[in-house]
Amino acid sequence: MKLSSNITATQAPPIMEAIAWTDGLSFPAERPLLNLSQAAPVGPPPLPLREELARLIIDDPTVHLYGPDLGLPELRAQVADDWTASYGGKITPGQVAITSGCNQAFCGAIASLTQAGDAVILPTPYYFNHQMHLTTQGVEARLLPCGPDMVPDANQAAKLIDDRVKAIVLVTPNNPTGAEYPKGVIRAFYDLAKSRGIALILDETYRDFHSHEGAPHDLFTDAHWADTLIHLYSFSKAFRLTGHRVGAMIASLQLLEGVEKYIDAVTICPNQLGQRAALFGLRNLGDWVASERVEILRRKAAITGAFDAISGAKILSCGAYFAFVEHGFDMPSDQLAERLVKEQSLLVLPATMFAPRRDAGGDGTAERCLRIAFANADTDGIAEFAKRWTAFRPS
Numbered sequence: 318m319k320l321s322s323n324i325t326a327t328q329a330p331p332i333m334e335a336i337a338w339t340d341g342l343s344f345p346a347e348r349p350l351l352n353l354s355q356a357a358p359v360g361p362p363p364l365p366l367r368e369e370l371a372r373l374i375i376d377d378p379t380v381h382l383y384g385p386d387l388g389l390p391e392l393r394a395q396v397a398d399d400w401t402a403s404y405g406g407k408i409t410p411g412q413v414a415i416t417s418g419c420n421q422a423f424c425g426a427i428a429s430l431t432q433a434g435d436a437v438i439l440p441t442p443y444y445f446n447h448q449m450h451l452t453t454q455g456v457e458a459r460l461l462p463c464g465p466d467m468v469p470d471a472n473q474a475a476k477l478i479d480d481r482v483k484a485i486v487l488v489t490p491n492n493p494t495g496a497e498y499p500k501g502v503i504r505a506f507y508d509l510a511k512s513r514g515i516a517l518i519l520d521e522t523y524r525d526f527h528s529h530e531g532a533p534h535d536l537f538t539d540a541h542w543a544d545t546l547i548h549l550y551s552f553s554k555a556f557r558l559t560g561h562r563v564g565a566m567i568a569s570l571q572l573l574e575g576v577e578k579y580i581d582a583v584t585i586c587p588n589q590l591g592q593r594a595a596l597f598g599l600r601n602l603g604d605w606v607a608s609e610r611v612e613i614l615r616r617k618a619a620i621t622g623a624f625d626a627i628s629g630a631k632i633l634s635c636g637a638y639f640a641f642v643e644h645g646f647d648m649p650s651d652q653l654a655e656r657l658v659k660e661q662s663l664l665v666l667p668a669t670m671f672a673p674r675r676d677a678g679g680d681g682t683a684e685r686c687l688r689i690a691f692a693n694a695d696t697d698g699i700a701e702f703a704k705r706w707t708a709f710r711p712s
Contacts, residue, residue: 353690489523
């Protein structure tokens, strides 16, 4: 049989590729593998949530059954109420869908908005799963290079829009760069999308770890936000539910009609147990999430301080789980990343997984930068990271 040309054109899963670099390696006892590659919590949910999950498995038979395609009504209503309180404006339960992770929310939005031959604007560096999904669907990822601060410019995006473009995608705080887009930047992209009659897909997976208090934007206060905005969110990071695959989308009733068809054809419904966990988290774990945010910000300060003392390297942006670093070595980032695993037991991701190489039209960002998921190390681990980085000898 012959595989689809869209699938063969799609890059291999980057995390799996990076983990494969460790195959066959043995790491010294005094220098175990330090894995700063993946953008996900490495610990389990907090004990009260695990206890609730155990109770549900035994006592509630409905968690083992199919549920509504767009999610539990109680969870949709809770999201609508909480997001209305956080962002202002008005969000109704009918404008909320619960999905099998935030990736499915993105895929459902793309399925509802585009067909093969259309285009979607992605700032680069991009979140690789977004680019991968567009490629699998035959949709062009029209790339918008970010500025030196890793923040995209709406005026530059305007030059890329033609009749084929159906949406603009923003991720803030950003994966892979960690950049937190200012309110004015988010508003400028919203106004651009609104004026051109296209969607703004705003992925706020890492919203809970933003360095500033309060709502990161005011888009929901626009009475007609649903004509333009598609908001994506993940419960995985806030409540450590990565394996349960629970995300959310807030969008127009019309769009969610399309998303419902997509979900029914792919997973039928989101995970029942994970949804109950998310609902418990929203109702009971606000203080715990706030404490997690404080710890992530502490780790951000630690990684920033570490690079202040490292000669030749430079943090271009930093926030949420990530530092995006110009490494300063005379070799492309993918070669550097593999050598760091072998020689320093240090696993990070090269920017070649998040941006095109220079020979494919890139601006050199791919070769000269690395993504470091610093949130998966405590301050001692970050100090160990800096020690190993400094000990690396490129020649």
